[in-house]
Amino acid sequence: MQEETFPLHVERIFPETPRVKTFRLRPELGELPFRFLPGQHMGVSPCLSGSEKRETPAKWRHFSLSSSPENRGFAEISVLNQGTASAALHHLSPGDGVEVTRPTGRFTFEDPADHGPVFFGAGIGVAPLRSMVRYCLDRDLGEAITVFLCFPSVEEGLFLKQFRAWAEETPRMDLRIHLSGSGPAGEQPPYRGGLQDPDVLREGIARPGYRTCYLCLPPGLREGVHTALVTMGVPAEQIHAEIW
Numbered sequence: 001m002q003e004e005t006f007p008l009h010v011e012r013i014f015p016e017t018p019r020v021k022t023f024r025l026r027p028e029l030g031e032l033p034f035r036f037l038p039g040q041h042m043g044v045s046p047c048l049s050g051s052e053k054r055e056t057p058a059k060w061r062h063f064s065l066s067s068s069p070e071n072r073g074f075a076e077i078s079v080l081n082q083g084t085a086s087a088a089l090h091h092l093s094p095g096d097g098v099e100v101t102r103p104t105g106r107f108t109f110e111d112p113a114d115h116g117p118v119f120f121g122a123g124i125g126v127a128p129l130r131s132m133v134r135y136c137l138d139r140d141l142g143e144a145i146t147v148f149l150c151f152p153s154v155e156e157g158l159f160l161k162q163f164r165a166w167a168e169e170t171p172r173m174d175l176r177i178h179l180s181g182s183g184p185a186g187e188q189p190p191y192r193g194g195l196q197d198p199d200v201l202r203e204g205i206a207r208p209g210y211r212t213c214y215l216c217l218p219p220g221l222r223e224g225v226h227t228a229l230v231t232m233g234v235p236a237e238q239i240h241a242e243i244w
């Protein structure tokens, strides 16, 4: 990798769901050596040591920053264990080192000029939205904040507790959870039907012509939600989608 890289170390690891961990990364001293915008991502590679370093090529993958840029001292990434590099990251312990690149990407949050942002996240796609929503709350942005989250089950609901706590303490935030799988007996999810249905979206999105939407969804769902939003009157240029 030719890009400028920065050494950080793993300060804390938060197990989030059975397959996702959040890594809090810090420099040895002082503030982060870069700034970032909510929604951006950076290259991350675990630092290899000794013979491991000589024999194994560095595994670089991009990960969205899941913490708010208002925290100048650390950056967090949330990693779904699904293959070579993500499994290597899941093996890290506090104190281990990683290298990262300068954050980049055009899927970034714009300060809301109109009624307020609407966020759509599914599965690990909630990671960049956590950064965006936390940033809105930290800076008191947006007349209204609407968040649609979609998970197979409550157990796999990445940051679900945190989003629920934020919604409870923030009257202007409307959180809508969609569960696609069948939950355990006794669980009563607020199951609201398909996210791709304009009638379902209309319930949660007042003044659609004045909202800016941020989507981090798997292909298929992403296109479906985009079409539904345009159908209900959100201008296409106000819909931003991250593509992994």
Ligand SMILES: Cc1cc2nc3c(=O)[nH]c(=O)nc-3n(C[C@H](O)[C@H](O)[C@H](O)COP(=O)(O)OP(=O)(O)OC[C@H]3O[C@@H](n4cnc5c(N)ncnc54)[C@H](O)[C@@H]3O)c2cc1C
Pocket: 041, 061, 062, 063, 064, 065, 078, 079, 080, 081, 082, 083, 084, 085, 086, 087, 105, 124, 127, 128, 243, 244
């Ligand atoms: C802009 C951007 C932001 C991203 N943000 C995040 C983020 O915040 N969090 C996150 O977790 N990821 C994120 N990703 C994805 C991440 O960069 C990696 O692509 C992801 O972690 C998989 O890398 P890996 O090395 O673990 O998997 P790889 O080893 O590269 O495998 C990729 C996929 O192929 C499957 N696979 C591999 N080998 C086989 C096989 N033989 N047969 C069948 N299937 C196979 C794996 O299960 C895996 O799903 C982002 C990607 C981009 C581009």
